[in-house]
Amino acid sequence: MKFLTKRRIEAAIFIIIFGLFFGLLGTKMGTANMLNTIMNTAYRLLIDTVFFLMAVCVLTGALGKLLVEFGVVRLVELVLRPFMKPIYNLPGVAALGGILTFLSDNPAIITLSKDKYFSHYFKKYQLCSLTNFGTAFGMGLVVIFYMLGLGFLKGALVGLVGSIIGSIVSTRLMQRFTLKSFPELDCYENPEKGDEQQISFKSEGNAMMRFLDAILDGGKEGVSIGLAIIPGVLIISTVVMMITFGPTNGEYSGAAYEGVPVLPFLASKVDFIFRWLFGFESPELVAFPITSLGAVGAALGLLPKFIAEGFIDNNAIAVCTAIGMCWSGFLSTHTAMLDSLGHRELISKAIGAHTIGGLIAGISAHWLYVLLALIF
Secondary structure: OOHHHHHHHHHHHHHHHHHHHHHHHHHHHOHHHHHHHHHHHHHHHHHHHHHHHHHHHHHHHHHHHHHHHOOHHHHHHHHHHHHHHHHHOOOOOHHHHHHHHHHOOOOHHHHHHOOHHHHOOOEHHHHHHHHHHHHOOOOHHHHHHHHHHOOOHHHHHHHHHHHHHHHHHHHHHHHHHHHHHOHHHOOEOOOOOOOHHHHOOOOOOOHHHHHHHHHHHHHHHHHHHHHHOHHHHHHHHHHHHHOOOOOEOOEOOOOOOOOOOHHHHHHHHOHHHHHHHHOOOOHHHHHHHHHHOOOHHHHHOOHHHHHHOOOOOHHHHHHHHHHHHHHOOHHHOHHHHHHHOOOHHHHHHHHHHHHHHHHHHHHHHHHHHHHHHHHO
């Protein structure tokens, strides 16, 4: 089939799906109400959620840069290093990658993996598994601070533990899948010996100048992350909310957060599964993990409305934290990350392993919270 023919077929399919989706929403809500709801929801998300998230990103970015600048990150790495090989089957220096992605975002692990002094420690299949390992902690500090800002300390901490469990499963599965299909990757990326001293971050100037430079540079990086999450929050969260919530007081008025509750209707048919796996009391909460597949920032944008509707408790926060951190929008980043490493053929394996890891993270967080509730 010729290229132009494929494109025309693709265009026709897109028009049909796009038309059906918004046509059905418009038929149910009324075209004017639907358009007003789209604009009002996006506006409320921008004002109520995005700016708050951006503030969190700026503050956590500055904090993360300070921890790097004054050697705290390397100290924590030294403490975590002995656990990396038995738990993740990764060299001890990989702990540095996990910390950096926790303090920033998923791509930080790829920047580090390009450092020849860092990559020398890894076999090829281990280096590929860093995409799963790093993604499991991406934007972790932002997610934790956001949950704390909502007033859910216990749920956030349990969720952090759940995400760690999910990261172990995802990383180990990725290594297993890779070696099974490509056993030739069981060799070192570079035969030369790595040098951890060369991975250290250079610092110049006196302590005061380094402090000021760190918080300003970290704040700028936080702004970049905050800007990057705007499209995901405004577009993805708006669409998800419009298939999650119903009309206000039984009637459509074009107000923010209205829609046709298709997602809860479908989730209610298998409600017993989500209730047992995650402890979700409301089918609407299924929207969070689904949104986390594409963008964790967009998923966080759902929480204020969930809280207002009374859907959220500490258990739900634990599960959302675990899944949000572990998945961290991996569908939108895994392809680019593995492509930059030169291993496109592993994309499907990485996505499969990380999907399982995220589910395990959420399940672990729920049952860990149940266990703690029984004890305390």
